[in-house]
Amino acid sequence: MTMFPLSVHNSTQSLYVPLDCEIVAVSDLTPNEKLFRLRLPEGGALGHSPGQFVQVSLLGWGEAPISVSSSPTRDGYFELGVRRAGSVTSAMHQLVVGDTIGIRGPYGRPFALDKLRGRDLLLISGGCGLAPMRSLIQYCEDRTEEFGRLTILYGAKSVEDTLFKDDLTAWEASSRFACSRTVDRITGGGSCYSGNVGLITALIPPLEIDCTITVAVIVGPPVMYRFVIEELKKKGLTSAQIVVSLERHMRCGVGKCGHCTIEHLYCCQDGPVFWLNEVEHLRGAL
């Protein structure tokens, strides 16, 4: 498997020393998730590919692995969609424009763009999975001529939990994408919602898929994979045509701390993006 040692930390004194970057914009995605737009010193490029992550560092709090939510085709900044779920992300949610955070990375194996080019792409994400998927979607949006039919499916628990609502609205309106979304259930704040209700798996059977040229990409919570994969296989896709991005708690991001192993693989180095046929036989992968 390929590693991607093109990383901003090369300019620092140690693999584990983060590089400061400035928060240039913060917006609320949901009551529990925020989008941070960040700028490296001198506006330098992060050098990432869609699917990679960075280790966010807050002095006094620690580090957390966060997927990059923006495409490298958008110059001058990068974005992180951050759910408040622990001490580092809770502290990060207190930060405002002008504050700085540390980052290390980008790390991990990204989506194999060279193998996705020319294909019809079925981009399926659930919950927070839209954060890394957004990087790929934006990439496809900016290099639209490189890809075939682009279908986006997104499922959230509720309307209030739906991430990147403005992006979803734009993708739904775009002639370049076929975009469908659903919510598991309608709760108090979703009274104006008139879209699909139910699990994301219900969005797959109606699709017309040309199995000879389609690749499906899945990013979502662990519980989602098995059921989505089952539906995709019913449509005729094989494990060699399905890409998954797996969630693990990478503490170091560089294959040393041991917290993200999946049998002999290190999710932070060999993943987080895998072809399904690389991991489906491994215990605990899905």
Next chain:
Amino acid sequence: MKVLYPEHIPAFFTALASRFELRLPVMLSDGTRTIGSLEDGPIALMGGAVPGKPTAAFFPQQGPVFTAVEGAVLPSSDQANRLFVAGFTGRDIDCLRFIDRFFADGWRDDIYFRQRAGAVIAGVSGYCGPGGALLPLIGGGCDLEFVCDGKCWLVLTYSQAGEGIAAELPDTDAEEVLHQIRIESLTAANEGDELIQRASQLLRANRVPDSFWSEIGDRCISCTGCNLACPTCTCFGVQDWRYANNIERSRMWDSCQLDGFMREASGHNPLGSEALRTRRRIHHKLAADPERWGEISCFLCGRCDVVCPTGIGILAVAMEMVDRFEQETIR
């Protein structure tokens, strides 16, 4: 060949202390043998493998990643003096070679190599095991080797650094004794080596059922002693410590036997049961590492079997696996 007489040991190492930061087998006041400095207690080369992992000299239980003062980050500094670490058995040298490879692969771990680079490694062998038992000759992989012939220490060198350290020692003509130790070392092949290979094959062939790991998991009390004693266990966690004038980010050993080891912020826990965690500990060494690194990463130092209060060190588990599942297949 050089020789170090027992009565010269303190002076020899004291002289080295001016050039190196010494880590040697010493006897603490409570009777524990450990790897420490000359100030920690009298030198105790005799006694076999030290109970703690000797690789801790380069990957300590807790060590700084960096210090931040008023927001400015200062990486951990280089080792002031080169380390001289003695007390490695042949099995420990294999462990060190493995973790050197691990920390160098891909992203080179600069924190580890700040300690490791330039360090002098001294092995111990000969009749210096518990009760004078034979520790097999090492024969390389270190800078120098102290071989106990029952009375004194023959000193074999394998590098320029080792030769320099031994240069001032007197010569001896002990080829015959050394030859005898070499012969005995060859015949002292550990039957554990074959056992661990067979257990590895069972795991890799997926012939160990989940019910076995449930049984072993039930015996685990999550004391983490196995991980803390294992020279090839390299998992670590990261913690920030806040002080009045600075923040220190440090890393410390972690254990895959703890429930929180892989638990994610979302609550998802790929190692959410003792059965899965116990399987992970053994599978990692005997199946995952052979797949990734081409070799089993347990070198049978025996420490986990010694420290485990419930008898599920790796050798004990391997023995049980082989007893139960090779037989089942034969039947």
